[in-house]
Amino acid sequence: MNKKQLSEHIGNMDDRLVQQAEQIPFYAALHRQKRIRHLLTAAAVFTLMVSSFSIGALAFAREIVVEVPAAQESVTLEDIGLTLSLPEDWKGCYEVIEDTFVPYNSPMWEFCVKPIYDAQTPADESGELFYRGTLFYLFQYTDASMSAEEFEQSGIAGIGRYLFSTEHATYVIMYATDVQYDPSNKDQERLYQKMMSEIGEIRFTVNNILENHTDGATFDD
Amino acid sequence: MDDQKIIELYWERKENAIQETSQKYGGLVTRIAQNILSSHEDCEECVNDTYFAVWNAIPDKRPNLFSAFISRITRNLALKKYEDLSASKRNPSAVISFDELDDCVSGTDSVESESESRRIESLIDNFLWQLEKEKRNIFIRRYWYFDSIENICHYTGFTQSKVKSMLYETRRKLRAYLEREGVEI
Numbered sequence: 001m002n003k004k005q006l007s008e009h010i011g012n013m014d015d016r017l018v019q020q021a022e023q024i025p026f027y028a029a030l031h032r033q034k035r036i037r038h039l040l041t042a043a044a045v046f047t048l049m050v051s052s053f054s055i056g057a058l059a060f061a062r063e064i065v066v067e068v069p070a071a072q073e074s075v076t077l078e079d080i081g082l083t084l085s086l087p088e089d090w091k092g093c094y095e096v097i098e099d100t101f102v103p104y105n106s107p108m109w110e111f112c113v114k115p116i117y118d119a120q121t122p123a124d125e126s127g128e129l130f131y132r133g134t135l136f137y138l139f140q141y142t143d144a145s146m147s148a149e150e151f152e153q154s155g156i157a158g159i160g161r162y163l164f165s166t167e168h169a170t171y172v173i174m175y176a177t178d179v180q181y182d183p184s185n186k187d188q189e190r191l192y193q194k195m196m197s198e199i200g201e202i203r204f205t206v207n208n209i210l211e212n213h214t215d216g217a218t219f220d221d
Numbered sequence: 222m223d224d225q226k227i228i229e230l231y232w233e234r235k236e237n238a239i240q241e242t243s244q245k246y247g248g249l250v251t252r253i254a255q256n257i258l259s260s261h262e263d264c265e266e267c268v269n270d271t272y273f274a275v276w277n278a279i280p281d282k283r284p285n286l287f288s289a290f291i292s293r294i295t296r297n298l299a300l301k302k303y304e305d306l307s308a309s310k311r312n313p314s315a316v317i318s319f320d321e322l323d324d325c326v327s328g329t330d331s332v333e334s335e336s337e338s339r340r341i342e343s344l345i346d347n348f349l350w351q352l353e354k355e356k357r358n359i360f361i362r363r364y365w366y367f368d369s370i371e372n373i374c375h376y377t378g379f380t381q382s383k384v385k386s387m388l389y390e391t392r393r394k395l396r397a398y399l400e401r402e403g404v405e406i
Contacts, residue, residue, distance in 0.1 A: 001331050001406045003322040009338065010322075010364050011296055014346045015289035020354075021361035022249070022288060028378025124381045125317075126371070178382045 042144075049150065079107050080140045081207040082171065087198045093191070094135070101139045108139040113181070113192050121182040133188070134176040135195055138163075141170040166206055224287040231279035239272045246288060250295040256367035257299040259312045267302055271295045296365070314369035322364065324392040325399070326406050341404055348398045352391065359384060360391045 073091045076083040086094070095117050101108035116133025123129040139160070151162040151170065160174035181188040222241045230238035250271050254264040274294050284290035303311055333341070349357050359377065362368040368376075373384050399406050 001326045001333075001404070002328050003319050003326055005331070005333070006322050006326050007300075007319060007364065009341050009345055011293070011300070012342045013349065013361070013365065015284075015286040015293075017346065017349055017357070017361060018289040018292060018365060019286050021358040021365065022292070024358045024362060024376050026376070026378045027355055124370070124385065126381070129381055178386050 076207065077107075077109055077138070080169070080171075082138075082140075083205040083207055084138075085203040085205065087201045090195065090198070093195065095133075099137075101137075106139060106142060108137055110137050111135045113188075113195055116181050116188050116192060119182070119185075119188070121185070121188075123179075123182075131180055131182050131188070132176075133192060134180050135192075135199060136176065137174040139172055139174070141172065142168065144170050146170045163204065171204070228279060228283060228287060231276065232283075239276060242272060242275065242291065246291050249288065250291060253292055253295045253366055254299045255312070256369070257296070257303050257312055257315045258306070258310065260310050263302060263306070263310060264299075267295065267299045270298050274298065292366075296367075312367070315367045318363055318367050321388065321392065324389070325396040331405060341399070344399060344402050344404065345395070348395055352394075356387050356391050359387055363388055 073086045073088055074083055075086065075096055077096075093114055095112045095114040097110040097112060097117075099108045099110055100106070110132075111134070113133030113135060116131055120130045123131050137160070145165045145167055146162070147165065148162045151165075151172075160172035163171040163173050165171065181192045183189065222245065227238060227241045227245070230241060247268070250268050251264060254267040254271075258264050258267060271291065271294050275291055278294070282290075303315065308316070349360065352360070359373055362373050362376070363370075370381055370384055373379070374381055377384070379387075396406060
């Protein structure tokens with residue numbers, strides 16, 4: 001079969017399919033509304049939960065010490081007092097870009113593969129988009145301290161993956177879903193896949209936790 | 222005016238049937254023609270040919286879904302013209318849309334019997350009905366209406382990379398589905 005024949009077959013599809021696609025909704029707004037609804041529901045639940053669990057959380061506070069080798073590559077996100085200890089061979093290979101997580105209007109950090117980001121290879125004909133080499137985004141929900149189970153049951157679970165929480169915040173990681181490197185560039189592909197496979201080696205340290213809060217961080221593997 | 226009333230006008234051979242059709246569906250058919258042809262004159266001619274073809278097709282037919290019926294006529298006429306035109310008069314977006322379909326087929330000319338064609342079309346319908354509505358509509362906008370990626374992004378609010386990746390995934394699945402059903406692609 002050739003593409004012309006296939007196009008003719010597609011052209012003869014069911015009238016109902018054709019009519020259904022005549023007016024397509026603004027899906028992005030629908031997705032946003034759905035997310036906001038989930039977030040609002042979750043927020044209401046968390047308000048109740050935080051007030052009822054805070055006493056228990058204080059009583060069972062514990063401190064977890066994460067050892068960070070002195071020579072290890074690390075990056076500190078000052079705004080949220082979080083340090084990431086990265087695999088040693090990431091040195092010079094990554095870029096951290098600060099952005100805003102729109103639903104919460106809170107800071108968000110994008111970790112990219114630097115050689116891919118710097119190459120700015122266009123990802124479409126218009127040249128407006130380029131392959132960013134995004135490995136993951138990291139962001140913090142303030143005023144919502146959740147356990148992994150609570151997070152999974154919340155509407156937020158669809159947006160990102162639970163990392164850990166402190167008394168006052170929950171930290172979330174979100175992975176890129178689209179292709180992030182030029183598929184025709186084997187070097188980019190190799191480097192990206194290698195760094196993706198090493199994400200599990202990243203260790204997180206919450207800075208000054210004993211000075212600012214009475215609670216420790218709870219980590220989820 | 223209600224579609225059934227417009228169809229009645231055609232059955233009664235009243236010339237304002239075309240005016241009513243143009244008023245209600247002029248924008249839709251012009252957009253389909255423009256998606257396939259780049260020249261304004263060719264589009265205008267195609268739209269006029271559409272009204273003429275509808276005038277000739279009704280009576281005899283009483284379409285249930287008039288918008289799909291008239292859209293299909295426009296699409297077929299525009300594609301016929303597309304075949305006859307030089308590359309410069311073809312809408313580049315339609316050319317790319319055609320090329321993207323290469324992912325689903327081997328590219329070799331094959332002779333299909335009428336029954337085999339019907340079977341393939343029925344399989345494509347089944348495949349599309351089984352898809353998520355969002356992906357299905359985006360696929361149809363791209364390969365039936367020949368909308369450009371930019372326009373699909375404008376309608377849906379999605380990014381270009383998201384639309385492209387959805388289309389790529391759907392093309393890949395369609396190919397696998399047709400192969401699984403024993404279609405010689």
